[in-house]
Amino acid sequence: QLTQLDLLKYFKE
Amino acid sequence: MFEAKMLQSSVLKKIIESLKDLFADANFDCSSSGITLQDMDSSHVALCYLKLRSDEEGFEDYRCDRNITLGVNLGLMSKILKCAGNDDVVTLRAEDEPNILTFIFDSKNSERVSKYDIKLMEIDSELLGIPDTDYSCVVKMPSHEFQRICSNLSQLGDSVTIDCHKEGVDFKVAGEQGSGAIKLKQTTSVDKEEDQVTVQLNEPVTQSFALKFLCAFTKATSLSDTVNLSLTQDTPVVVEYPIAQHGYLRFYLAPKIEE
Numbered sequence: 266q267l268t269q270l271d272l273l274k275y276f277k278e
Numbered sequence: 279m280f281e282a283k284m285l286q287s288s289v290l291k292k293i294i295e296s297l298k299d300l301f302a303d304a305n306f307d308c309s310s311s312g313i314t315l316q317d318m319d320s321s322h323v324a325l326c327y328l329k330l331r332s333d334e335e336g337f338e339d340y341r342c343d344r345n346i347t348l349g350v351n352l353g354l355m356s357k358i359l360k361c362a363g364n365d366d367v368v369t370l371r372a373e374d375e376p377n378i379l380t381f382i383f384d385s386k387n388s389e390r391v392s393k394y395d396i397k398l399m400e401i402d403s404e405l406l407g408i409p410d411t412d413y414s415c416v417v418k419m420p421s422h423e424f425q426r427i428c429s430n431l432s433q434l435g436d437s438v439t440i441d442c443h444k445e446g447v448d449f450k451v452a453g454e455q456g457s458g459a460i461k462l463k464q465t466t467s468v469d470k471e472e473d474q475v476t477v478q479l480n481e482p483v484t485q486s487f488a489l490k491f492l493c494a495f496t497k498a499t500s501l502s503d504t505v506n507l508s509l510t511q512d513t514p515v516v517v518e519y520p521i522a523q524h525g526y527l528r529f530y531l532a533p534k535i536e537e
Contacts, residue, residue, distance in 0.1 A: 267437050267534035268488055271322045275514055275532065276406035 280308050280346055280372045282332075283339040286385060287368035287522075291359045293527060296498035297326055298352040300491070303401050306348040307342070308372075312525065323532050325514075326431045327408065328527040331429075335524035338367065348379050349401035350373060356494055358394045359520070372398075408530070411507040413516070414481040415442040419462065421471055421505040421519065425496040427460050432489040434458050438487045438533055442509060444479055472503035483509040486534045492517070495529040 284290055297317070298305070304317040315328040332340040356424045360367055362383040369382040381394045428448050431438050435453030446463040465475045499505075508516040514530040521527060 268537050269323060269345055269488060269534050270515060272325055272514060272530065272532045273322050273406075274529075276314040276325070276408055 279343050279374070280348075281339065281341045282308070282313065282337055282357060282371075283367060283369045284335055285365045286337050286364075287362040288364040289336065289457060289521060289524060290358075291343075291362070291364070292426055292498065292501045293328060293521075294352055294356045294359055296501065296527070297328075298356050299497070300350060300494050301326060303351050303399060305347065305401050305403060306350060307345070308342050308348060309331070309345045310342050312333070315463045317403065317500075319491075322346060323488065324494075325406065325530040327528045327530070329527075330521070333524045334523050336521075339369075344374050346372060346374065346376060348376065350379065350396070354396055355453055356491055359524065360397060361392060361394060368518065396491075411510065411513075412478070413479070414510045415481075415483045415508070417442060417447050417475070417507040418476040418478075418504055419447075419475045420503050422498045423462070423475075424507070425499045425515075426430075426507045428489060428492045428496050430460065431458055432493050437486045437490055438489050438492065439484060440509065440515070441485040442477060442479060442485045444477075446475065447507075463508055467490060468490075481511075483511050485509060485511060485515065486536075487515060487531050488534060491529075491531050495531070498527055498529075501527060 280374045300319045301317040307314045312332040313330040319323045365386045367382040375476040378395045383392045431451040435451040439450045441448040450459045468474045502519040505520040517529040
């Protein structure tokens with residue numbers, strides 16, 4: 266089962 | 279005063295067509311160096327970043343006296359751009375404190391000039407800081423090949439696993455009803471550069487992504503003969519379409535991970 270990660274985890278400063 | 283005269287309205291049409299389904303409203307940030315657009319989809323999974331440089335040949339004229347932000351509904355912009363012929367020259371114009379964005383379409387023989395105004399929107403979106411990073415792997419391939427792979431694999435499942443290694447790149451899907459795999463080897467004997475598959479590899483990467491978004495990104499295929507995929511383990515993939523004589527359109531997509 267794959268879980269979709271959130272982009273904000275990477276780009277939010 | 280902001281005024282940008284683009285030689286080919288077809289380029290702007292293709293850009294907006296490739297964005298409008300994932301990104302409803304977007305801010306065009308205009309400065310003397312060009313036009314940029316950054317927008318995230320409503321589910322925070324995908325982000326687009328467009329850069330059109332003012333000093334590239336695609337603009338016949340470009341003037342931007344002060345930095346302005348043009349908030350536009352992309353569905354409306356798509357409708358307006360459908361009123362332009364593919365060979366028309368398009369001029370975008372706005373005042374320094376704009377409420378309105380004007381589109382002027384000049385036909386090639388200058389016999390027909392059409393003008394459309396649209397109301398601008400206040401769009402509250404914060405710009406995200408995208409770090410400049412060196413990626414573990416950069417794959418360059420024909421854009422139509424990437425489109426075909428995404429389309430083919432989406433028949434069988436929701437996620438594709440992209441596996442970059444020194445021989446090439448593998449795309450794999452595993453669904454409830456079946457599975458599929460496409461192997462691309464690096465090509466060295468192809469005549470045309472745009473038909474080549476190249477893999478610059480610092481470190482192997484294996485990462486899964488939602489096909490729904492990758493398929494949406496491939497709506498930009500007609501903008502460019504080639505596409506670049508930049509990957510690093512456990513970070514968003516960058517899908518970049520270079521736009522000749524203008525700049526580029528990049529999409530960022532967050533990975534899917536096994537719990």
